[in-house]
Amino acid sequence: MTLTQLRGFLAIVENGHNITLAAQHLHATQSGLSKQLVQLETALGCPLFERRARALAGLTDAGQRVLAHARRLLAEADNIQALSDDLRGERRGALRIATTHTQARHALAPGLQALERDWPEVAVHVVPGDDADGLQALADGHADLALLSGTGAPPADCIAVPLYRWRRRVVLPAGHPLGGLDRALRLDDLAGRRLVSYASSRLPGSSLQRAFAQRGLQADVAVTARDGDLIQAYTRAGLGIGIVAEMALELGEDLVAPVLEDALLPACTTWLLLPPTRVLRDFGFALLAALAPQHAPVDLRRLIADGQPLGAATPEWSTWRDTVRATRVA
């Protein structure tokens, strides 16, 4: 059993049990890869794939079990490679960031500018999705770090660096009757009306749904989108009442954002999340440090290395934004 064999096995699995395709991804020949597979199977003493005629039809039970361990093994091999690259001062590399459109647009951008300045040879791949997708991508090894939000505690089995706190805002077309009230807006003003918000707020467990349910109300999220610009555009078009992250607010003349009574929609925290077992390259740390100016780099290092919790408080969005901008220029 060798690393090459396991890498080949994984590549075959991840290319739909197609040796030819996998060989291309590995820059190897079909022949060689086929032989590697045979060798691995003889080394283990049992077939890893079901074979129909001369095609790979699927994993055997043994293959399933071996695959799980092979993934972890190769992940550690990648970790050692990453360590090595850092120690050698390798400037090239890739950073895969799982995040939502909102964070990618409003929070990630300044960090990426700092990264581009200091690490111009690093390729950045944004893996889009909602908050749940991002956690999954992190767990599956499809992302190196994630920029995600939530209302409660950060997800367990992740290293979480809180970046900033933010609130959702209600937006209305100018002239909408709810815009002319002489009091703060309440949730029952919104109940029964068509809402325009993020796709994830339709989910039963979402904090929006829970906030309404707690007061015996129901939220009718009739139009959803992934990004705040669209939500506001739809609101302008009269499709409903918008609920959008404050970071995305762009009111202009034809849109107003009335004040909502305090704490009716719980505040969100945006975290930078790291998988606990994956080595973060130096440029990944640089991005982290750029996005978390409220934490001293040495504290961040200690968090990652030893799990020592961070001390600094989590700033509000506007404070955080200004700090990051100031830090970036410096």
Add this chain to the structure above:
Amino acid sequence: MTLTQLRGFLAIVENGHNITLAAQHLHATQSGLSKQLVQLETALGCPLFERRARALAGLTDAGQRVLAHARRLLAEADNIQALSDDLRGERRGALRIATTHTQARHALAPGLQALERDWPEVAVHVVPGDDADGLQALADGHADLALLSGTGAPPADCIAVPLYRWRRRVVLPAGHPLGGLDRALRLDDLAGRRLVSYASSRLPGSSLQRAFAQRGLQADVAVTARDGDLIQAYTRAGLGIGIVAEMALELGEDLVAPVLEDALLPACTTWLLLPPTRVLRDFGFALLAALAPQHAPVDLRRLIADGQPLGAATPEWSTWRDTVRATRVA
């Protein structure tokens, strides 16, 4: 970077940075191993060992970090090897069991008899220690399973199968004044007297110390031993009042075990603990099944594979002992 190189690196570290010694353990030559190390270091691009003159003086920082990942990587390689051995029907193997003397003597024995009957070619290594040592051995990869006890919930980050519940008993030399009371014994009868018990009960956080402290008393564990036989022998010799696991009770004529008031010393549970990331060979499962007859094997499999909790209640020691004996004969 190859598996062989990493195995060599680990062997050198675990043999006190001595290539010659490590080569012997690996059944290889010094020369070959030395070259493997050089190759690994050139592959990673940085030295892993500090070198003074021509001797390895210690790990570099890089070596420390690589070592941690290499251990996990090689642990997964061992897992795949274990899977392979099971699938091939390999009957040989080794099982390392971390446990205390009490469990080894009174709980493990029937399981080992079943193992010896069905898997005669398996080598069993008992790794002795107290409950904390056993957890450490499990975490460090020095043991495949552990048989340990505690008063509360089972340790997290382990798969725990509860085996049985047991209590501690007070033993006195025949004719001791406390043996003639016409009421159940209380903890304040024992406070201020010299106690003979397990070494772990001297620790400040032990359940014995906590039980006394809760009532404002202090336990004076003046004589300690690792096994119940010794504790009872010392008690016979008049060295103090014995406190011993009920499994170890062997009273005879010159020793009595008065009844203690209910729940003054909390009941203990003995668990069979498995590290979550290590593959359990079939013979390990056989031992587990023999020691946990109250659980259906299929439920145990599900617990190990998917973490599905067990349903059955945990029997008392005497019930468990009789069940295991009956099962063993069948």
Add this chain to the structure above:
DNA sequence: CGCGTTTACGTCGTTCGTAACGATA
């Protein structure tokens, strides 16, 4: 000089690529 590591060199085994083959839809 003993100890332990490194280097030199020759042999063996293994891997990889090209190319042909077999089998299937």
Add this chain to the structure above:
DNA sequence: TATCGTTACGAACGACGTAAACGCG
């Protein structure tokens, strides 16, 4: 007949062991 996996063969590379050299206590 196109596609995909397997097999055959030859060349190149790498690994391992023997043996000698090197540096320190």
